[in-house]
């Protein structure tokens with residue numbers, strides 16, 4: 001097995017240099033995957049015990065930078081790698097043995113099936129259901145925009161093993177009840193239809209239906225009902241690897257554009273690269289590229305060092321946000337430099353245009369990244385729900401009005417918590433003496449700007465569980481929190 005060193009990868013990919021002068025992107029994409037996977041690059045994310053090198057995410061990120069630099073950034077190695085990482089970290093031994101050696105050898109392609117039409121970016125609203133039947137699970141539901149579902153040997157599918165209603169009845173939030181399964185491509189009960197998208201070039205997207213698709217319980221990646229952890233371990237590496245690819249895409253765009261700018265003369269004998277309107281955007285791309293390279297490397301190192309998914313999220317999100325910006329600026333600056341030739345496929349730039357634009361929207365949109373950074377890094381109110389979680393500064397007594405199920409961020413240390421709740425009239429209803437507030441899941445948040453976190457559920461003692469789930473039936477409750485000590 002060849003070790004995935006950048007120089008080795010560069011050598012393996014060197015026959016692809018300048019491919020755009022001899023063929024179209026679609027002619028070359030398959031060869032790109034074969035040369036990349038065949039170089040041993042994928043082995044970096046597979047532990048040695050399963051035929052990999054265990055070199056880690058950073059090694060694969062460097063290799064993907066090389067793939068991007070020959071103008072062939074592609075999601076297939078990224079999807080395969082993040083699935084393999086999830087299997088390596090969270091699956092049982094039999095599944096690891098089934099999947100990982102094939103990934104290390106560059107033989108297997110894996111894809112990721114998260115998105116559902118209704119849920120969109122709200123992943124916790126997915127409805128695909130996996131029910132246990134003895135030693136197997138049966139999966140039913142529908143996924144959309146699944147890249148490479150037609151050529152993948154396996155799909156990593158996110159499903160619910162408990163519905164949000166079942167989770168709520170157990171006092172759990174809807175982030176519980178998820179689970180990942182490895183489903184073989186072409187499994188019985190699975191059908192797919194192509195979605196006419198274009199952004200990923202030769203990698204096509206599909207709507208995939210699962211109708212009682214049965215997989216053995218050993219195909220679980222992570223634990224039943226506890227898919228959140230592997231989910232975060234999939235999303236962070238995806239963002240990091242995409243960012244690494246874009247660092248390479250910028251190298252490619254700068255290379256093509258700079259060469260043209262040095263040689264093209266339009267007015268007199270001055271090369272167009274001497275004009276500031278041409279050279280400044282290229283210089284700016286180069287500066288941004290270096291910044292992205294550093295953030296991406298730091299994030300990849302953090303993943304390899306075992307940084308928790310939540311702590312890694314800021315770096316991964318930052319990299320992905322900067323990557324979407326850089327990718328668009330790089331392609332735009334290159335097209336501007338090339339002029340009309342920028343739209344000529346034989347210049348090897350225009351095929352990147354849609355892919356880079358896609359990165360502002362998928363796999364996570366730049367807006368959602370800003371939401372997450374605003375909330376988790378800056379401590380600003382959550383934008384995802386109409387009624388954001390309040391932050392509570394505990395100093396002596398603090399009172400809040402609560403309704404339903406809320407998460408409170410605590411700004412001061414919590415030595416002792418006293419919860420007193422009493423019903424208040426809502427919409428003219430009479431106050432009820434039997435309102436209760438129950439504190440669920442007190443936890444230390446581990447964020448420097450926040451000491452702890454509490455999930456508080458306001459209960460009404462004489463309501464049935466079903467009614468309890470409907471917030472409009474819950475009265476407003478005055479909650480008194482007291483930090484003692």
Ligand SMILES: Cc1cc2nc3c(=O)[nH]c(=O)nc-3n(C[C@H](O)[C@H](O)[C@H](O)COP(=O)(O)OP(=O)(O)OC[C@H]3O[C@@H](n4cnc5c(N)ncnc54)[C@H](O)[C@@H]3O)c2cc1C
Pocket residue numbers: 111112113114115117119120121122144145146147148197198199200205358361362363364365366367368371383384
């Ligand atoms: C080419 C392509 C390939 C894809 N490949 C895969 C794949 O392989 N596997 C997979 O699982 N999925 C895939 N997807 C899905 C993709 O990752 C997105 O998750 C999905 O498109 C988002 O769902 P939606 O389109 O319904 O957007 P919606 O959730 O409807 O969002 C629409 C817009 O509203 C904005 N928005 C929504 N809520 C908020 C908010 N709270 N604050 C600010 N803005 C908000 C979003 O940013 C977005 O711009 C792919 C999509 C495309 C187009």
